[in-house]
Amino acid sequence: MAQLWKGAPVAAALTQQLIPRAQALRDRGVIPTLAILRVGERPEDLSYERGALKRCEKVGIAVRQFLLTADASQRDLMETIEEINRDESIHGCLMFRPLPKQLDEQAACAAFSPAKDVDGITAGSLAAVFSGSGAGYPPCTARACLEILDYYGYELKGKRAVVVGRSLVIGKPVSMLLLGRHATLTICHTRTADLAAECRRADVLVAAAGKAGAVSAACLAPGQVVLDVGINVDEAGNLVGDVDFAAAEATVEAITPVPGGVGAVTTSVLASHVIQAAEKASR
Numbered sequence: 001m002a003q004l005w006k007g008a009p010v011a012a013a014l015t016q017q018l019i020p021r022a023q024a025l026r027d028r029g030v031i032p033t034l035a036i037l038r039v040g041e042r043p044e045d046l047s048y049e050r051g052a053l054k055r056c057e058k059v060g061i062a063v064r065q066f067l068l069t070a071d072a073s074q075r076d077l078m079e080t081i082e083e084i085n086r087d088e089s090i091h092g093c094l095m096f097r098p099l100p101k102q103l104d105e106q107a108a109c110a111a112f113s114p115a116k117d118v119d120g121i122t123a124g125s126l127a128a129v130f131s132g133s134g135a136g137y138p139p140c141t142a143r144a145c146l147e148i149l150d151y152y153g154y155e156l157k158g159k160r161a162v163v164v165g166r167s168l169v170i171g172k173p174v175s176m177l178l179l180g181r182h183a184t185l186t187i188c189h190t191r192t193a194d195l196a197a198e199c200r201r202a203d204v205l206v207a208a209a210g211k212a213g214a215v216s217a218a219c220l221a222p223g224q225v226v227l228d229v230g231i232n233v234d235e236a237g238n239l240v241g242d243v244d245f246a247a248a249e250a251t252v253e254a255i256t257p258v259p260g261g262v263g264a265v266t267t268s269v270l271a272s273h274v275i276q277a278a279e280k281a282s283r
């Protein structure tokens with residue numbers, strides 16, 4: 001039976017490390033502050049926002065919400081981003097995506113001050129992740145995967161890592177973070193010729209396809225550590241990951257559950273990026 005690598009203890013440990021750092025900033029008169037920019041009221045954005053608000057409160061991070069209606073114009077959006085950029089009391093910003101169709105998301109992402117980009121959406125942050133310079137913040141979900149491996153004491157050096165998915169939000173950045181820890185990397189996608197054979201060779205398998213069952217029993221092998229990033233709704237209306245969980249439980253060494261795995265760590269990583277940004281800005 002596989003070990004269940006839950007996210008809650010990882011998030012709790014991270015939070016405990018962040019509380020004294022937030023307090024140290026406050027003692028110096030700096031209130032670490034996150035701006036949340038939301039356009040419209042998509043249920044998944046509202047749910048993540050509730051989690052982020054709770055986590056920030058626990059850590060001691062102030063949150064300012066910038067809310068636009070779903071029919072907001074590009075001009076409204078760009079002016080809001082400019083306001084956030086200009087405001088020196090704001091250290092980081094989380095903008096929910098995808099934006100409504102009438103908005104140019106690329107232009108919006110590019111407009112953010114890289115120093116406040118705590119979720120890896122600007123080209124500058126992504127360049128830092130790819131160069132390994134450490135100057136920018138990776139997308140929070142990508143870093144959450146590494147936090148889980150670290151918390152459970154998994155040494156990546158020399159291990160074979162296979163990532164299923166190549167998006168800029170998860171697949172590519174998590175791949176670079178794994179490579180940065182000296183894993184030997186394979187990235188799979190919809191044109192991969194034999195997904196099962198590639199996955200079976202993995203010591204660490206990261207599933208970020210966004211498709212229930214994309215990582216089937218045939219992809220799994222004994223001894224593997226499986227991080228399931230996918231969030232999908234099955235036919236019965238349940239939240240499930242990308243991995244055949246029953247097969248994984250019976251086969252692999254450890255797996256993160258969905259819900260309660262990678263997703264549970266993301267807001268703590270966000271909080272950690274805000275604290276880092278506030279520390280940098282107030283040096």
Ligand code: NAP
Binds near residue numbers: 165168190229266
């Ligand atoms: P995305 O932009 O749709 O990218 C999915 C990637 O997976 C693509 O590269 C695609 O390949 C690949 N893929 C899809 N089906 C596949 C299959 N059957 N076999 C092999 N590769 C396949 O999605 P995303 O934004 O990266 O998100 C991925 C998942 O993570 C989603 O379920 C999302 O909800 C979830 N997510 C979780 C969190 C969290 O906190 N846990 C945060 C954000 C997102 P191609 O490039 O060839 O199309």
